[in-house]
Structures are given as C-alpha cells and as structure tokens.
Amino acid sequence: MSTEITGASSLVKSLEAAGVDVMFGIPGGAILPAYDPIYDSKIRHILVRHEQGAGHAATGYAQATGRTGVCIATSGPGATNLVTPLADAQMDSVPLVAITGQVPSAAIGTDAFQEADIRGVTMPITKHNYLITDPADIPRAIAEAFHIANTGRPGPVLVDIAKDALQKMTNFKYPKNIQLAGYKPQLKPNDQAIRDAAALIAQSSKPVLYVGGGIIKANASKELLRLAELIGAPVVTTLMARGAFPDSHALHLGMPGMHGTVAAVTALQKSDLLITLGARFDDRVTGKLSTFAVHAKVIHADIDPAEIGKNRFADVAVIGDLAQTIAALIPAVQAEFKKSPPDLTPWLRQMNSLKATYPLGYNHPEDGSVSPQYVIERLGAIAGPDSIYVAGVGQHQMWASQFVKYEKPRTWLNSGGLGTMGYAVPAAMGAKVGMPDTTVWAIDGDGCFQMTNQELVTCALNNIPIKVAIINNESLGMVRQWQTMFYESRYSNTSLDSKRIPDFVKLADAMGCVGLRCDRTEDVDSVIHEAMSINDQPVVVDFSVFRDAMVWPMVAAGASNDDIMIARGLAPDWDSQEL
Amino acid sequence: MSQHTLAVLVENSPGVLARVASLFSRRAYNIDSLAVGPTENPDISRMTIVLNLDGHVLDQVMAQLYKLVNVIAISEMPLASTVHRELLLVKVSDKKSSEIHAVVEKFHATIVDETEGVITVEATGETSHIAKLLAALTPFGIKELVQSGLVALERGSAALSDRTLSAQGISTLHELGTQADYQN
Numbered sequence: 001m002s003t004e005i006t007g008a009s010s011l012v013k014s015l016e017a018a019g020v021d022v023m024f025g026i027p028g029g030a031i032l033p034a035y036d037p038i039y040d041s042k043i044r045h046i047l048v049r050h051e052q053g054a055g056h057a058a059t060g061y062a063q064a065t066g067r068t069g070v071c072i073a074t075s076g077p078g079a080t081n082l083v084t085p086l087a088d089a090q091m092d093s094v095p096l097v098a099i100t101g102q103v104p105s106a107a108i109g110t111d112a113f114q115e116a117d118i119r120g121v122t123m124p125i126t127k128h129n130y131l132i133t134d135p136a137d138i139p140r141a142i143a144e145a146f147h148i149a150n151t152g153r154p155g156p157v158l159v160d161i162a163k164d165a166l167q168k169m170t171n172f173k174y175p176k177n178i179q180l181a182g183y184k185p186q187l188k189p190n191d192q193a194i195r196d197a198a199a200l201i202a203q204s205s206k207p208v209l210y211v212g213g214g215i216i217k218a219n220a221s222k223e224l225l226r227l228a229e230l231i232g233a234p235v236v237t238t239l240m241a242r243g244a245f246p247d248s249h250a251l252h253l254g255m256p257g258m259h260g261t262v263a264a265v266t267a268l269q270k271s272d273l274l275i276t277l278g279a280r281f282d283d284r285v286t287g288k289l290s291t292f293a294v295h296a297k298v299i300h301a302d303i304d305p306a307e308i309g310k311n312r313f314a315d316v317a318v319i320g321d322l323a324q325t326i327a328a329l330i331p332a333v334q335a336e337f338k339k340s341p342p343d344l345t346p347w348l349r350q351m352n353s354l355k356a357t358y359p360l361g362y363n364h365p366e367d368g369s370v371s372p373q374y375v376i377e378r379l380g381a382i383a384g385p386d387s388i389y390v391a392g393v394g395q396h397q398m399w400a401s402q403f404v405k406y407e408k409p410r411t412w413l414n415s416g417g418l419g420t421m422g423y424a425v426p427a428a429m430g431a432k433v434g435m436p437d438t439t440v441w442a443i444d445g446d447g448c449f450q451m452t453n454q455e456l457v458t459c460a461l462n463n464i465p466i467k468v469a470i471i472n473n474e475s476l477g478m479v480r481q482w483q484t485m486f487y488e489s490r491y492s493n494t495s496l497d498s499k500r501i502p503d504f505v506k507l508a509d510a511m512g513c514v515g516l517r518c519d520r521t522e523d524v525d526s527v528i529h530e531a532m533s534i535n536d537q538p539v540v541v542d543f544s545v546f547r548d549a550m551v552w553p554m555v556a557a558g559a560s561n562d563d564i565m566i567a568r569g570l571a572p573d574w575d576s577q578e579l
Numbered sequence: 580m581s582q583h584t585l586a587v588l589v590e591n592s593p594g595v596l597a598r599v600a601s602l603f604s605r606r607a608y609n610i611d612s613l614a615v616g617p618t619e620n621p622d623i624s625r626m627t628i629v630l631n632l633d634g635h636v637l638d639q640v641m642a643q644l645y646k647l648v649n650v651i652a653i654s655e656m657p658l659a660s661t662v663h664r665e666l667l668l669v670k671v672s673d674k675k676s677s678e679i680h681a682v683v684e685k686f687h688a689t690i691v692d693e694t695e696g697v698i699t700v701e702a703t704g705e706t707s708h709i710a711k712l713l714a715a716l717t718p719f720g721i722k723e724l725v726q727s728g729l730v731a732l733e734r735g736s737a738a739l740s741d742r743t744l745s746a747q748g749i750s751t752l753h754e755l756g757t758q759a760d761y762q763n
Binding site for chain 1: 589590593594597598601602605635638639642643645646647648649650651
C-alpha cells in the first residue's frame with residue numbers, strides 16, 4: 001500500500017528513477033510546486049540566469065557525457081526561452097529532456113497569465129512532446145521521455161505539466177518496461193544490406209568514409225578506426241564528427257564541406273563510393289547537390305530510416321545502430337577482401353598529394369595584429385587533445401574545427417545544424433558539470449559571447465570553472481566575410497565595436513571570473529598558460545585579433561564543391577594534381 | 580507527380596492530428612485530402628491521406644511520418660488492391676426536380692432532403708464517380724456542397740491493424756518501400 005504524494009514529488013522521484021544527477025533551470029509560477037521537492041532531492045539543480053542557458057547547458061552536458069541532459073523552466077516565457085536550445089538539440093540529435101510548468105489545466109486555452117502552448121510550439125522542433133494534466137501520468141511520461149530522448153536517433157523531448165497536476169495527490173509508480181506502439185528503433189542491421197555494402201566496398205577503387213556525428217552518438221569510434229584501417233580508405237569527418245576519428249591518423253583528410261580541406265572536399269567529389277556513416281548529406285557538406293560526388297555510389301548507414309534518400313539516393317541503405325553496423329560490416333568486408341583484395345594505392349597517393357599540397361593554413365596579418373587562427377591553434381596545442389572545446393557559431397567556430405587537432409570523440413562541441421550563436425558559454429558550462437575533471441574551453445566570438453555570457457555568473461557561483469577564449473574581431477565576423485565577398489565590402493550592421501565596449505575583462509571580473517587580455521602575438525602562449533593555471537574560478541580571455549581574417553578554404557553557398565577556393569579568387573591548381 | 584493514398588494508424592491521443600499536419604506543413608508536402616476517424620480499437624484512429632507527389636518523395640513522406648512517435652503503422656493504398664470511397668452531400672435547386680431525380684438514380688445516389696426549393700443529394704463512390712455526379716448536377720445550380728475526403732480499405736483479409744502488434748513494428752518499417760528495401 002503506497003502512500004499518496006504530490007504530482008510534484010512524483011515528478012522528482014521519476015527524475016531520480018531515470019538516473020538524473022543534475023538539471024539546469026529557473027523556477028517560476030507554474031513550475032513552482034516542483035521546486036519544493038527539488039529542494040530536498042539528491043539531484044543537483046543549477047540555477048541559471050536565462051532559460052536558454054539551461055537548455056544549452058543540458059545540451060553541453062549531454063554532448064560531453066552521452067547521458068541525457070535535463071532542463072526545467074516555468075510556463076510561458078520560461079518555456080519559450082527553451083525553444084532555441086530545443087531546436088538546436090533536434091538539429092544535432094542531442095538527447096535532452098525539458099520539463100516545463102504549464103498553467104493549471106482549467107486555465108489552459110484561456111490566454112491565462114504566462115500561458116503559452118509550448119507543446120504546440122515545440123512540435124516541429126522536438127523528437128516528441130507531452131502535455132500532462134493528470135498527476136497519474138507523470139511517471140510514465142518521464143520514463144517515456146528519457147527512453148525516446150536517448151534511444152534510436154537521439155533528440156529532445158519536452159514534458160509540459162499543468163500546475164494542478166503537480167499539486168494534486170497521486171500514487172508514484174515508475175514503469176519498469178516502456179511499450180510504445182509507434183516507436184521501435186531498429187538497432188540490428190539487416191544481413192543482406194551488410195553483404196551488399198561489403199560487396200560495394202570490395203569493388204570500389206576510390207572509397208571514402210564519410211563520417212558524421214552519428215558515430216559519436218553511437219560511441220562507435222573504435223569500430224570506425226578498425227573499419228577504416230581494414231579498408232585502408234581515406235576518412236573525412238564532418239563538423240559534427242570532429243574527434244570521431246583521430247586527426248593525427250594518416251588516413252584522415254579532415255573536414256569536408258563549405259570550409260573543409262581541399263583534400264576532404266575533393267575526396268568526396270572524385271570518389272566512386274561514399275561509405276556514409278551517421279551523416280546526412282547536409283547542404284553545408286554537399287554544396288550544390290546536383291554536382292556533389294557525381295561519380296559515387298552511396299552506402300548510407302544510419303539509425304534514422306528517414307535520412308535514407310532524403311537528399312541523396314542510397315545504393316545500399318543500412319538501418320541500424322552504427323556500432324553494430326560497423327561490427328557486422330568488418331567480417332563481411334574481410335570475407336570480400338579474401339576473394340579480391342582492393343588496390344587503393346593510386347587513390348591514396350592522389351589524396352595524400354592533395355593533403356600535402358593544400359594543408360590548412362593562414363597568414364599572420366601584415367599590420368602586426370594577432371591572427372585569430374594562431375590563437376586557436378596555440379590554444380589547441382597547449383590545452384591538448386584531452387580538453388573539451390566548445391564553440392559558438394561563425395568564423396571562430398570554423399577555425400576551432402580546423403586548427404584544434406581532435407583525437408577523441410566528445411571533445412568538440414558545437415551547434416552544427418541550427419547554427420546557434422550564443423551556444424558556447426552555456427554549453428561549456430554543461431560540459432564542465434558533466435566532466436568536472438576535464439579542462440573545458442569555450443572558444444567564442446565577441447558577437448556570440450554577448451548573447452549568453454550571463455551564464456558565467458552561474459559558473460562563478462556554482463564552482464564550474466570553465467575557460468572562455470573570446471576571439472574578438474569586434475565584428476560579426478562570418479557575416480562580415482560574406483559582405484566582403486558578396487556585398488562589395490558594404491559592412492551593414494556587422495561592426496560591434498567590442499574592442500571598445502564592453503570591456504570584457506571588467507565584465508568577467510564583475511561576473512566573478514578572472515579576466516585576462518591579450519593583444520600581442522608574443523603573449524598568446526603565456527596568457528593561455530596563465531588561464532590554464534587557474535582552476536578555482538572561470539577565466540575569460542579577451543583575445544584582440546585581426547579584424548579582416550577570413551575562413552578558408554570556402555565553397556560559396558549554393559556553389560559546387562568543384563569550385564572550392566583556397567583563398568580569395570584562388571582555386572587549387574588542379575592541373576598539377578593527378579586526379 | 581502522381582496521386583498516392585496513405586492509410587495511417589495513429590494513437591488516439593491529443594495533438595496527434597496537429598503533429599501530422601505540422602509535419603506536412605514543415606516539409607512542404609501538399610495534402611489533397613485528409614480523413615480521420617475512430618477504428619475498431621478505441622485507442623487507435625485511422626487517417627487516410629491523399630497526396631500528389633513523386634514516388635521517391637512518397638518514400639520520404641512515409642519515413643518521416645513513421646518517425647512521429649504516435650504513428651503506429653503506414654501503408655500505401657493502391658487503387659488496384661483497395662476500396663476507395665468518398666462521401667458527397669450536395670444541395671441543388673429543385674427547379675428541374677424530375678431531371679435531378681433521374682441523375683440521382685443514374686448515379687445510384689440518394690436524395691436525403693427536399694425542402695424550401697432545395698434538394699440535398701448524398702452519394703458515395705470513388706473520386707471519379709463523385710466528380711462525374713457533380714458535373715451532372717452542376718447545370719441545375721449547386722448551392723453548397725461538402726465532401727468527406729477519401730477513405731480507403733484494403734481488399735481481402737489483409738488489415739493494417741494487424742501490424743500494430745508489437746512484434747511486427749520493425750517489419751512495418753521495412754514495408755515503407757524505401758529505395759533500398761530489405762526484409763529481415
């Protein structure tokens with residue numbers, strides 16, 4: 001005979017039963033009943049300064065640990081402030097559970113104070129969502145939410161709970177088994193598909209492993225390494241997959257796409273077989289789709305059947321968990337290779353030639369100012385491959401994807417799909433909470449930083465000592481680069497004047513962080529070392545950098561990958577390459 | 580572009596119609612008609628959706644629909660193996676009453692109301708049959724009409740609801756008919 005408890009207590013007990021150890025949130029009227037049992041719970045609740053920060057922190061936590069991130073907010077504006085992080089998590093397949101309070105069920109639909117139909121609002125940007133008005137439904141909804149968020153293709157799930165459902169008395173019973181008639185992710189790959197894929201691999205003379213973020217979601221990096229070395233094929237890792245395959249590996253050609261390496265972009269273009277693993281043929285990778293990898297057959301392995309054929313026809317589709325898929329593929333490929341071992345020597349020679357001829361690079365500015373690429377390169381070298389790097393969105397993000405060398409999965413966090421400026425600081429906070437013994441560097445732009453820096457207060461007050469490198473070019477740099485290239489250098493509304501206002505060092509100080517400044521190339525290393533030595537407080541370094549640095553290589557939006565430029569007006573010298 | 584009819588079994592839960600409608604809107608799939616109603620199982624509703632699109636887009640629509648947690652089973656309903664029906668209610672002026680009665684008889688339709696100078700005709704049939712009836716009635720002056728949207732059911736013993744059994748959830752996925760379709 002169980003005793004009755006409030007719906008709010010049932011919610012907190014459900015979260016505990018789901019294994020939640022931390023959540024990020026802000027209380028308010030409709031969610032207030034839940035905050036009373038939270039006060040007594042063993043779950044750590046981190047009081048953020050803006051709900052968007054709660055959402056991105058939950059994402060950073062999830063991306064760094066692989067566990068489901070949890071955020072909590074009140075109704076109306078609290079809930080709508082979660083919209084951006086939810087859309088972000090949906091695009092990047094991040095397991096997230098968002099709990100929101102809703103106005104009392106009798107008031108739903110009356111335009112009550114702080115009422116917003118957050119279930120309706122978030123339908124297209126969540127994997128699934130719930131509106132709960134009966135306290136008896138709370139444990140089941142929470143259990144289902146965690147199950148849906150972190151199985152199959154991960155994604156965000158929102159549970160909106162009416163205030164009266166939190167207040168009413170109910171019996172707590174957490175479901176042991178979850179049966180969802182319409183949700184059965186297929187984990188085991190089909191045998192015939194594996195055989196067909198292996199046959200295509202054995203026939204290919206120009207294969208490329210096109211690796212996406214799904215490899216990291218599936219914790220399949222070890223399997224990927226074995227497969228790549230077995231086939232001996234070059235590997236490209238997308239923006240979401242940086243770290244899935246070691247940058248130091250001889251087979252790694254770098255990142256493909258709009259700002260990818262010449263070798264990675266060209267490998268896809270010239271390939272006769274794309275071995276696509278947890279990637280989705282995003283427009284930033286394919287460029288103009290009709291000219292993308294026109295000679296290539298496609299093996300598309302993904303856990304989400306809806307990705308098959310969405311943008312690019314798949315000759316062989318393998319639906320399933322990537323770790324299981326690759327594990328099944330390895331013996332199948334070995335069997336094929338026994339019959340006829342492939343000779344990839346000419347292909348690898350071509351790709352290695354491109355890799356050697358067109359490495360990523362940059363020039364130090366002629367005016368003596370600091371190169372932003374240099375700052376990021378040194379940061380990666382000094383903090384090393386065991387640190388976690390979290391970027392905002394823009395030029396600094398691309399440079400951080402290019403010039404930090406990643407060796408391990410879950411060490412590179414960014415907003416790849418939605419492209420959310422302001423992601424870095426709160427996501428770094430969440431990553432640090434999940435991985436407290438790991439150094440976490442946010443690499444942020446001066447524009448991005450000004451969108452969400454208030455979470456540094458949360459970090460300072462809650463002993464979350466992240467480090468932030470502001471790559472301060474006093475501009476919305478990527479937009480400025482496009483204005484330079486496509487709008488005759490007419491810099492409409494991209495100048496932020498952030499070398500003048502705000503004073504980031506004083507701002508950091510005001511928020512309880514250590515603020516450092518660096519505006520000379522020769523000081524970059526020592527300032528990074530100084531920041532690395534501070535571990536009891538968040539650190540913010542304002543790196544004042546060259547304003548007109550550009551991200552290269554570049555494939556212009558809508559252009560063909562064949563038209564990749566390595567600098568302004570400069571294409572690779574294709575005639576000198578054996579392709 | 581060609582017309583395709585999908586039967587979709589969904590959980591009878593609040594917001595499920597909005598989820599389906601939101602998906603079609605978000606991905607820019609045009610719906611020609613949509614009919615939804617209860618089934619033999621009170622927990623499950625059935626939608627019949629008529630779409631005009633290319634075959635490979637249809638695969639994508641079905642895969643995207645299947646991603647909705649509340650969607651249990653999907654099947655295409657080809658005309659050859661399924662029964663298609665629409666319901667029409669139409670009001671026509673009764674000035675030429677006897678001629679209208681003749682048309683109604685010819686099309687196996689029914690007169691369900693005759694008042695205040697208006698005849699209300701009810702008809703069920705395939706889309707083409709309904710279209711022909713409407714064409715025949717148009718000269719008499721159509722005052723108002725309403726159509727149900729198409730509903731469709733497989734001929735013979737096959738039943739979409741058989742696939743709601745949990746053990747068959749995965750095989751349903753394979754019946755989506757995607758480009759590389761494999762059976763476990």
